[in-house]
Amino acid sequence: xxxxxxxxGKIGNxxxxxxxxxxxxxxxxxSNRATLQRAEKTLDLLxxxxxxxxxxTLMEAGARTxxxxxxxxxxxxxxxxxCLIAKKLGAEHTIARIRNPDYFKDASLLKRxxxxxxxxxxxxxAAQEIARILRVPSAFSxxxxxxxxxxxxxxxxRESDGLAGRSLQQxxxxxxxxxxxxxxxxxxxxxxxxxTFVPQVGDRAYxxxxxxxxxxxxxxxGRPLERVRSVSVVGGSRIAxxxxxxxxxxxxxxxxxxxxxxxCERLSEKLPNALILQGDGTxxxxxxxxxxxxxxxxxxxxxRDEENLLIAMGAQRGGVQKVLAKMTRLNYTDLIQDxxxxxxxxxxxxxxxxxxxxxxxxxxxxxxxxxxxxxLADGAVEAVEFNAAANLKFLNRPLKELQLKQGLLVAxxxxxxxxxxPDGDTKLLEGDRVIVIAKSLFLQDLNDILQR
Numbered sequence: 001x002x003x004x005x006x007x008x009g010k011i012g013n014x015x016x017x018x019x020x021x022x023x024x025x026x027x028x029x030x031s032n033r034a035t036l037q038r039a040e041k042t043l044d045l046l047x048x049x050x051x052x053x054x055x056x057t058l059m060e061a062g063a064r065t066x067x068x069x070x071x072x073x074x075x076x077x078x079x080x081x082x083c084l085i086a087k088k089l090g091a092e093h094t095i096a097r098i099r100n101p102d103y104f105k106d107a108s109l110l111k112r113x114x115x116x117x118x119x120x121x122x123x124x125x126a127a128q129e130i131a132r133i134l135r136v137p138s139a140f141s142x143x144x145x146x147x148x149x150x151x152x153x154x155x156x157x158r159e160s161d162g163l164a165g166r167s168l169q170q171x172x173x174x175x176x177x178x179x180x181x182x183x184x185x186x187x188x189x190x191x192x193x194x195x196t197f198v199p200q201v202g203d204r205a206y207x208x209x210x211x212x213x214x215x216x217x218x219x220x221x222g223r224p225l226e227r228v229r230s231v232s233v234v235g236g237s238r239i240a241x242x243x244x245x246x247x248x249x250x251x252x253x254x255x256x257x258x259x260x261x262x263x264c265e266r267l268s269e270k271l272p273n274a275l276i277l278q279g280d281g282t283x284x285x286x287x288x289x290x291x292x293x294x295x296x297x298x299x300x301x302x303x304r305d306e307e308n309l310l311i312a313m314g315a316q317r318g319g320v321q322k323v324l325a326k327m328t329r330l331n332y333t334d335l336i337q338d339x340x341x342x343x344x345x346x347x348x349x350x351x352x353x354x355x356x357x358x359x360x361x362x363x364x365x366x367x368x369x370x371x372x373x374x375x376l377a378d379g380a381v382e383a384v385e386f387n388a389a390a391n392l393k394f395l396n397r398p399l400k401e402l403q404l405k406q407g408l409l410v411a412x413x414x415x416x417x418x419x420x421x422p423d424g425d426t427k428l429l430e431g432d433r434v435i436v437i438a439k440s441l442f443l444q445d446l447n448d449i450l451q452r
Contacts, residue, residue, distance in 0.1 A: 006052030127242035140342035179209025234281030235301035293318030368446035400424030407439035
């Protein structure tokens with residue numbers, strides 16, 4: 001596909017890195033020559049210097065013959081104009097990043113009137129992910145498939161769980177019923193397990209299954225299942241606003257600490273049911289005095305990674321059971337692991353994953369196409385949902401008869417609302433929702449899981 005990315009910021013660069021490894025004809029547009037030169041040296045793409053909202057720049061980038069134009073500059077209005085012009089020039093599909101809540105609430109109108117094919121909001125997507133994780137306090141990540149019927153939950157195996165030291169064949173809790181351990185990370189090693197896999201303490205395990213089966217698993221492990229009732233946030237960002245709206249629907253109490261008085265006023269207007277405290281979120285005496293550490297969960301959402309890490313560490317020391325932090329860079333990965341901070345939220349990665357999922361779907365709109373895509377274990381593993389179409393080469397054939405690619409697992413099947421954890425005798429039928437776990441094979445079609 002010929003894809004034009006307008007904006008080489010955090011999201012644009014992350015997206016370019018993801019897509020450059022998938023054999024696309026990529027063009028990156030930005031007005032900053034220095035950042036373009038860095039991208040050109042490290043990625044397989046063409047760079048065009050200029051204003052993405054300029055007709056001449058878009059024509060130079062090849063918008064007339066583009067399959068997809070993705071506008072992810074820092075300005076909503078520029079992104080909308082870029083997509084509008086690109087569509088007029090002949091681009092087949094357009095995606096715009098829109099962050100302003102006032103614009104985002106009109107997303108359906110923008111799609112209809114401007115011709116946008118997809119509207120992506122990093123802050124709203126990040127807030128949704130935080131809300132999902134808060135629903136399962138024992139997890140460091142929670143992804144959903146099949147319209148919310150299936151969860152993929154990541155958690156770190158502890159000694160007290162009773163899972164370590166026994167293979168999946170010996171311990172049916174992780175490989176039977178409506179759930180399956182489908183991926184594990186042990187240090188820098190990524191494992192797509194079979195029945196001989198033996199979990200160890202410290203493994204970061206990913207389990208797929210129904211809500212009920214996963215709740216039962218955590219109950220068996222003695223993990224807390226109590227619902228989060230109170231959440232404290234430091235940083236009155238857009239993510240905090242979207243999160244506040246999501247938590248209000250769940251009945252959770254919210255407190256936000258923000259230093260800027262103007263932001264505090266806006267938060268009070270947008271979130272009338274939340275308690276807004278004006279103050280320095282790095283002041284531990286303030287946080288302790290206001291009872292912030294008495295909350296069930298804590299989220300650091302300031303604009304600086306360093307502050308978010310320090311604030312999250314303070315919350316952990318203060319005894320908060322569930323702590324999350326927003327991060328935009330990978331520089332602190334080792335430090336995050338050393339301090340035991342499990343749940344890290346990256347808006348740029350979430351956004352890039354959503355767009356990558358859309359791109360995979362476009363590539364194969366007539367076949368068993370990608371419906372949902374998530375990157376796991378720092379991008380080393382993909383969890384992909386497909387819709388089994390009539391052209392699937394192995395419909396009605398037992399999985400044990402197939403030669404599947406290495407590092408790949410058919411993890412779950414959803415058929416007429418029922419979740420099936422497949423075994424060798426399972427046959428895929430037309431209309432099935434099929435969830436596949438793979439070590440970055442860049443699957444575009446369900447047929448791609450077969451060896452050539």
